[in-house]
Amino acid sequence: FQWVRQCMGLGMVHDFAIPAARGxxxxxxxxxxxxxxFYLIRHADDRRLERLNRFAESLVAGMRAExxxxxxxxxxxxx
Numbered sequence: 001f002q003w004v005r006q007c008m009g010l011g012m013v014h015d016f017a018i019p020a021a022r023g024x025x026x027x028x029x030x031x032x033x034x035x036x037x038f039y040l041i042r043h044a045d046d047r048r049l050e051r052l053n054r055f056a057e058s059l060v061a062g063m064r065a066e067x068x069x070x071x072x073x074x075x076x077x078x079x
Contacts, residue, residue, distance in 0.1 A: 016070035
């Protein structure tokens with residue numbers, strides 16, 4: 001990634017990293033896109049506690065918004 005930032009050539013970079021890198025721009029954006037997936041794993045007993053359910057929902061919503069923002073999808077960050 002540092003070589004790409006220093007204009008040393010082309011590279012494959014995760015979409016969420018590009019907005020933070022000045023001077024880096026997408027090429028072949030309509031053909032190639034790298035994204036990440038996140039999974040929240042919980043113990044089955046946690047589902048009985050409403051406090052943890054609310055926390056999990058809030059955490060998931062916040063992560064979705066942040067990943068969308070970093071990947072440059074502002075329409076999805078409000079969902």
